[in-house]
Amino acid sequence: MEFSIYDFSTLTNSIHEGLSNSFSPTWVMIIEMSLVGLAFLGLFAVLGVTLVYAERKVSAVIQQRMGPMRVGKWGLLQTIADVIKLVLKEPLMNRQADKLLFGIAPFIIIIASFLAVAAVPFAKGLHALDFDIGILYVSAVSSIGVIGILLAGWSSNNKYSLIGAMRSGAQIVSYELSVGLSLLTIVVLSGSLQFSEIIESQANGWWIFKGHIPAFIAFVVFLIAGTAETNRGPFDLAEAESELTAGFHTEYSGIKFAFFFLAEFANMFIICAIGATVFLGGWMPLHIGDLAGFNAIMDFIPPIVWFGMKVTFLIFLMMWFRWTFPRLRIDQLLKLEWKYLLPINLVNILLMAFIGLMGWHF
Amino acid sequence: METLDHSEEITALESQEYFINMGPQHPSTHGVLRLVLTLDGEIIRKVEPHLGFIHRSIEKMCEKDAYTQIVHLTDRMDYLSCHMNNEAVCLAVEQGLEVEIPDRVKVIRTLISELTRISSHTLWWGVMGMDLGAITTFLYGFRDREMITDIFEETCGARLTMNYNVPGGLMDDIHPNFQNRVKAFLEHFKKKLPEYDKLLSNNVIFQERTKGIGILSKEDAISYGVTGPAGRASGFSCDVRKKHPYSAYDQVDFKEILDETGDCYARYKVRIQEMWESMNIIEQLIDNIPEGDFKAPTKAVIKLPKGEYYQRVETARGEFGVYIISDGKKSPYRLKFRSPGFSNLSALDHMARGSKIADMVAIMSTLDLVIPDIDR
Numbered sequence: 001m002e003f004s005i006y007d008f009s010t011l012t013n014s015i016h017e018g019l020s021n022s023f024s025p026t027w028v029m030i031i032e033m034s035l036v037g038l039a040f041l042g043l044f045a046v047l048g049v050t051l052v053y054a055e056r057k058v059s060a061v062i063q064q065r066m067g068p069m070r071v072g073k074w075g076l077l078q079t080i081a082d083v084i085k086l087v088l089k090e091p092l093m094n095r096q097a098d099k100l101l102f103g104i105a106p107f108i109i110i111i112a113s114f115l116a117v118a119a120v121p122f123a124k125g126l127h128a129l130d131f132d133i134g135i136l137y138v139s140a141v142s143s144i145g146v147i148g149i150l151l152a153g154w155s156s157n158n159k160y161s162l163i164g165a166m167r168s169g170a171q172i173v174s175y176e177l178s179v180g181l182s183l184l185t186i187v188v189l190s191g192s193l194q195f196s197e198i199i200e201s202q203a204n205g206w207w208i209f210k211g212h213i214p215a216f217i218a219f220v221v222f223l224i225a226g227t228a229e230t231n232r233g234p235f236d237l238a239e240a241e242s243e244l245t246a247g248f249h250t251e252y253s254g255i256k257f258a259f260f261f262l263a264e265f266a267n268m269f270i271i272c273a274i275g276a277t278v279f280l281g282g283w284m285p286l287h288i289g290d291l292a293g294f295n296a297i298m299d300f301i302p303p304i305v306w307f308g309m310k311v312t313f314l315i316f317l318m319m320w321f322r323w324t325f326p327r328l329r330i331d332q333l334l335k336l337e338w339k340y341l342l343p344i345n346l347v348n349i350l351l352m353a354f355i356g357l358m359g360w361h362f
Numbered sequence: 363m364e365t366l367d368h369s370e371e372i373t374a375l376e377s378q379e380y381f382i383n384m385g386p387q388h389p390s391t392h393g394v395l396r397l398v399l400t401l402d403g404e405i406i407r408k409v410e411p412h413l414g415f416i417h418r419s420i421e422k423m424c425e426k427d428a429y430t431q432i433v434h435l436t437d438r439m440d441y442l443s444c445h446m447n448n449e450a451v452c453l454a455v456e457q458g459l460e461v462e463i464p465d466r467v468k469v470i471r472t473l474i475s476e477l478t479r480i481s482s483h484t485l486w487w488g489v490m491g492m493d494l495g496a497i498t499t500f501l502y503g504f505r506d507r508e509m510i511t512d513i514f515e516e517t518c519g520a521r522l523t524m525n526y527n528v529p530g531g532l533m534d535d536i537h538p539n540f541q542n543r544v545k546a547f548l549e550h551f552k553k554k555l556p557e558y559d560k561l562l563s564n565n566v567i568f569q570e571r572t573k574g575i576g577i578l579s580k581e582d583a584i585s586y587g588v589t590g591p592a593g594r595a596s597g598f599s600c601d602v603r604k605k606h607p608y609s610a611y612d613q614v615d616f617k618e619i620l621d622e623t624g625d626c627y628a629r630y631k632v633r634i635q636e637m638w639e640s641m642n643i644i645e646q647l648i649d650n651i652p653e654g655d656f657k658a659p660t661k662a663v664i665k666l667p668k669g670e671y672y673q674r675v676e677t678a679r680g681e682f683g684v685y686i687i688s689d690g691k692k693s694p695y696r697l698k699f700r701s702p703g704f705s706n707l708s709a710l711d712h713m714a715r716g717s718k719i720a721d722m723v724a725i726m727s728t729l730d731l732v733i734p735d736i737d738r
Contacts (some may be wrong), residue, residue: 018545064501092497159382233495240495241495242389243719243722264395282424325567326495326496326568327495327496327567327571328405328570328571329570329721353516
């Protein structure tokens with residue numbers, strides 16, 4: 001293998017063998033699961049802090065200001081200070097709220113993100129799960145989150161929250177279709193739903209380049225629908241600060257609010273990671289045709305860095321959207337999906353199937 | 363075949379109207395305005411504004427204050443067009459005193475009025491974008507507004523509630539830098555105003571959100587007394603600067619911006635065009651400030667002769683009127699303000715019925731309400 005030194009499967013396999021030598025298989029499984037769980041907890045903590053900081057700085061650049069500058073050098077400790085504040089804050093609850101549902105709603109949302117992130121391939125051999133139905137699994141578990149949003153809106157006993165939750169329900173159910181179909185467009189080419197195989201199929205070029213115009217259309221549709229699915233601006237109707245104060249999480253405070261906040265950023269990361277994996281080759285380096293020298297230099301960059309760069313680029317795009325566009329209205333949002341994106345997607349997938357059938361892709 | 367009777371099911375499915383309190387603490391009422399919305403799902407059936415949260419009985423306070431003190435109170439009404447409010451009171455008092463105001467004062471008042479109009483409209487533009495979800499506009503608007511407030515600070519020491527007018531003239535002469543700084547601002551703003559169009563006006567989402575929303579016909583605008591940019595967007599020619607020129611507006615050549623559509627986008631466009639027109643007015647006057655006194659001599663204690671005086675000016679929101687009844691004492695017997703915000707708000711219910719909550723925010727934003735102006 002060309003980049004075997006960067007292959008994480010040797011590391012994971014050696015850990016597995018080491019554990020197998022000293023423990024029974026049940027214990028090995030338990031230990032490995034807790035290790036993975038801890039790793040994801042750490043990942044989420046790091047993701048939350050860095051993405052919030054990044055959002056602040058990106059928005060500051062777009063808005064011609066400096067962003068947080070006081071806490072720590074360049075405001076680096078600002079988000080950590082905010083986390084401490086959120087954790088220490090009293091979790092208030094509306095007296096008329098449905099206590100059980102109000103309590104579990106944030107957990108449902110965060111669990112959905114945890115489940116989805118398990119399938120993300122970070123680098124060669126570095127993933128928790130590698131299903132043969134990877135894409136199906138991700139789109140299935142990521143839509144669990146909407147239940148959390150609906151419950152949060154319903155149980156808060158606040159009309160603003162309810163409107164926000166209902167909007168969110170309509171929005172995510174609709175845009176789920178576009179996300180799924182745009183991913184399927186690439187699955188038609190790669191011939192597999194498994195993430196590792198989709199990535200391997202892009203060893204000689206990313207699908208966005210190899211799949212002609214339909215792949216590009218699918219990518220754009222995926223970006224739009226993905227932004228909508230994460231409830232981020234211009235599709236942040238569920239929160240819609242200027243209309244619904246804070247939408248479905250108006251009544252939440254403290255650590256429960258932090259969960260909603262974290263889940264939003266985690267979902268953004270997941271959508272961008274899936275997009276990078278399916279359209280931009282995941283951890284595959286950029287290769288240009290037969291330029292052996294160029295390709296060798298590209299191979300030298302570790303896959304995890306490639307993955308990070310692609311995800312960062314997509315996240316930046318999503319932040320750029322948020323801080324530039326005004327918000328859509330709910331009927332316009334649904335019109336965009338059902339009248340434009342979905343028909344485009346359906347035609348696109350047919351076109352792609354035809355291209356795949358004729359073998360016209362590279 | 364048996365025909366099914368669905369009538370019972372249909373009544374069971376009938377939606378129920380509910381109401382929601384928008385405000386007094388709500389991000390897009392921009393102040394303590396409380397709107398009771400009657401909603402059917404997301405569709406607005408009725409809007410009921412409840413006022414009084416920031417009522418300070420300014421009109422009553424005026425009845426025991428001296429005329430020079432009344433000027434200060436008007437700042438606190440429409441704080442974004444404070445200079446124009448001041449000017450209205452001063453003009454009314456000067457009308458009663460029958461003093462001849464120096465030309466220099468007239469020109470400077472006009473200049474500062476137009477600068478205030480631009481600063482008010484830039485703030486409105488930023489807030490309008492923010493109401494529609496584009497937060498970046500807010501900071502762009504404030505960036506350009508900052509230059510104007512800096513000029514004001516240098517001129518009279520205050521940035522927002524300026525109190526630059528006194529009955530008979532101005533508090534003090536302009537700063538020697540004034541002309542240069544205003545010219546620098548014009549140069550800066552001429553480059554930045556097209557940026558506003560790039561960022562917001564030409565955005566497809568923005569146009570979708572505003573075109574055809576909250577339509578106000580010319581007849582309705584007149585019957586509700588909607589003035590200012592909101593009225594002119596409906597084709598109601600109501601620019602006080604043109605109809606009843608005051609200060610130096612008869613010396614300058616400018617257009618009254620009119621639009622026929624009467625929707626949110628028209629109101630938006632009218633305000634953007636007004637900023638260009640204000641710059642035009644400033645350009646005509648900035649190099650032609652006549653020499654002379656900055657204040658006509660008045661007595662220390664002003665007593666208006668017995669009678670009634672009315673003066674209207676065009677603020678950034680519409681027609682602002684001051685009606686003074688004097689019984690010859692040092693404070694007015696009765697004083698009434700005609701604030702544009704109050705009349706504009708009265709049309710809100712008519713405009714918002716049948717639209718969605720998100721449209722409601724857009725409509726309110728294009729009316730450009732300043733709550734202290736409504737409540738007084």
